[in-house]
Amino acid sequence: MPTEIFTTLEGLWFLLAGVFLVGYALTDGFDLGTGILTIFTNKDENRRILYNAVAPVWDGNEVWLIAGGGMLFAAFPVVYAASFSGFYLAILIVLWALIGRAVAFEYRNKKESPLWRKTWDWIYWIGNFVPAFLFGVAVGNAVVGVPIDQQGVYHGSFFTLLRPAPLLMGVVAVFMFLMHGTAYLLRKTEGEVFQLAKKAAYIGFFGYIGSLIVTDFLLVITAPYLYSNYFEYPLFWIAPAMIVIGLILFFKFLSSEKYEKVIYGSTLTTIGTVLTIAFATYPVLMRSTINPEYNLTIWNSASSHITLTVMLVVTVLLMPIVIFYTAYVYRVFKGKVSAEGGYH
Secondary structure, three states: OOOHHHHOHHHHHHHHHHHHHHHHHHHHHHHHHHHHOHHHOOOHHHHHHHHHHHOOOHHHHOHHHHHHHHHHHHHOHHHHHHHHHHOHHHHHHHHHHHHHHHHHHHHHHHOOOHHHHHHHHHHHHHHHHHHHHHHHHHHHHHHHOEOEOOOOOEOOOHHHHOOHHHHHHHHHHHHHHHHHHHHHHHHHOOHHHHHHHHHHHHHHHHHHHHHHHHHHHHHHHHOHHHHHHHHHOHHHHHHHHHHHHHHHHHHHHHHOOOHHHHHHHHHHHHHHHHHHHHHHHOOEEEOEOOOHHHOEEOOOOOOOHHHHHHHHHHHHHHHHHHHHHHHHHHHHOOOOOOOOOOOO
16 A cells, blocks of 8 residues: 555545545435436336435435535646546536436426326436446546646547447446445335335346456456556555455345345445545546646645645544534434325
8 A cells, every 4th residue: 555645645635535436426326326217117106216215315415526526626626627628518418417317306296297207207317327327437537548638638529538448437337326226225115116126236236247347358458557556556455355345245135135234235345446446546536648647646636735734624624524414314314215205
């Protein structure tokens, strides 16, 4: 393990960036996973249950996404500028998809019309599937590399981002979130939705493993540099080990019908996936395909030390409050959900 991760401000903020990514993947990740199942049931009652399962917490979960964007802007502004300009159209698509998801919560039950509800159900599904997929594609492009120059200016188009490896990483992300979402539903639902979640959990499990194997095989051929850190820093292998252990627990609890514990496996798998990518690319945050010297790292893209210090103090003071409040909300809304009631 490189000691500078723990002994420098840049290294500490690399760790905190991982915390924000893990926080978002664990919280809004199951929201996305449950939403992906919406169109796979035709009964209105089942769809209302899927909405109600995440209705009390979904907007709070997105705080991690907003906080992560703010962190990137303040701690690594060069990466923020390069990624938000280079991925501009992709970010707009994700933004509109998330807006559609939010509006669907509010408007779906405003009319009894089946056509009205079905339309919003499709908008809701798009608002979950598209971000899940494009988040994986965006991370894939950042770690595999994009055409950025010495000033961090992106020389490409939206279609430049649609390459095999990043697209496959998008598929991995979808199946990962599906695993996590179904694990959440196994704790929160009963009846037909529970049975749907159980079947989808197996699909997510095998889909994740299959897409991960194909992605790794492709990356070994096209981006072997992503594996060098694991030979230089053996402790980094703890992240892939978490994926393996998480998958074993997920399948074990699912097959032995210990459904309340399945989420432990999906949680460990999600954390391991995020950390595996982070450790593979360290210390690069955004790789350049034009020239390796143009890579944006934690060293050449970070803010001043005074900025990083002030932000670190504020984060250390406020993050425990956010975590405590999040835990409190989940405690208040624990238990099974039904189709009765609505978003409010």
